[in-house]
Amino acid sequence: EAGVTQFPSHSVIEKGQTVTLRCDPISGHDNLYWYRRVMGKEIKFLLHFVKESKQDESGMPNNRFLAERTGGTYSTLKVQPAELEDSGVYFCASSLNSGRWYEQYFGPGTRLTVT
Amino acid sequence: AQTVTQSQPEMSVQEAETVTLSCTYDTSESDYYLFWYKQPPSRQMILVIRQEAYKQQNATENRFSVNFQKAAKSFSLKISDSQLGDAAMYFCAYRSPYNTDKLIFGTGTRLQVFP
Numbered sequence: 569e570a571g572v573t574q575f576p577s578h579s580v581i582e583k584g585q586t587v588t589l590r591c592d593p594i595s596g597h598d599n600l601y602w603y604r605r606v607m608g609k610e611i612k613f614l615l616h617f618v619k620e621s622k623q624d625e626s627g628m629p630n631n632r633f634l635a636e637r638t639g640g641t642y643s644t645l646k647v648q649p650a651e652l653e654d655s656g657v658y659f660c661a662s663s664l665n666s667g668r669w670y671e672q673y674f675g676p677g678t679r680l681t682v683t
Numbered sequence: 684a685q686t687v688t689q690s691q692p693e694m695s696v697q698e699a700e701t702v703t704l705s706c707t708y709d710t711s712e713s714d715y716y717l718f719w720y721k722q723p724p725s726r727q728m729i730l731v732i733r734q735e736a737y738k739q740q741n742a743t744e745n746r747f748s749v750n751f752q753k754a755a756k757s758f759s760l761k762i763s764d765s766q767l768g769d770a771a772m773y774f775c776a777y778r779s780p781y782n783t784d785k786l787i788f789g790t791g792t793r794l795q796v797f798p
Contacts, residue, residue, distance in 0.1 A: 613785035666784050674728040
């Protein structure tokens with residue numbers, strides 16, 4: 569069974585540009601999560617999709633971030649325009665069902681560098 | 684709001700020895716879940732072990748065990764018979780059982796294993 573995949577693995581962009589990160593969850597997983605780790609700090613929750621609906625987007629930092637999950641399969645996270653403080657590693661995770669017992673499986677992350 | 688603290692940015696251990704990674708958390712909830720995740724270099728994060736707060740018995744998974752002290756809000760991870768493959772970033776995480784799936788992470792501990 570393929571795990572959670574993320575693309576690209578690394579992106580370097582200039583301040584003010586746009587970047588789109590992609591996450592492909594494990595097949596059949598309705599729940600998809602985005603997290604972010606800014607250098608040296610804790611991993612922070614961004615949002616949670618159930619199929620194509622946003623269940624919880626309380627962690628989205630501001631309106632420069634737009635997450636979508638059309639069709640309930642893969643998800644994209646767009647940052648527009650990117651700022652220096654957006655640099656970090658963006659993780660995607662998926663789980664079969666929501667709720668405390670279900671394990672979240674993580675992807676390898678996308679390292680975003682904004683210069 | 685819940686917080687998770689990992690006070691050891693880096694730890695090291697000799698192969699075959701035992702090491703303990705510390706984690707404390709703050710919450711007003713009586714029921715919750717705690718997790719340890721491992722992220723090897725350039726690899727995805729995987730779940731190592733989890734503990735349900737209402738269970739007094741400490742969780743164990745092969746060489747990995749936890750010391751869960753609910754009153755002290757402490758959740759340390761003990762790795763016995765350390766192996767070179769245990770070298771990784773270790774993240775402690777908290778999940779509330781109420782109306783959210785989000786994981787709240789600490790800042791991580793980098794574990795080095797020396798032969």
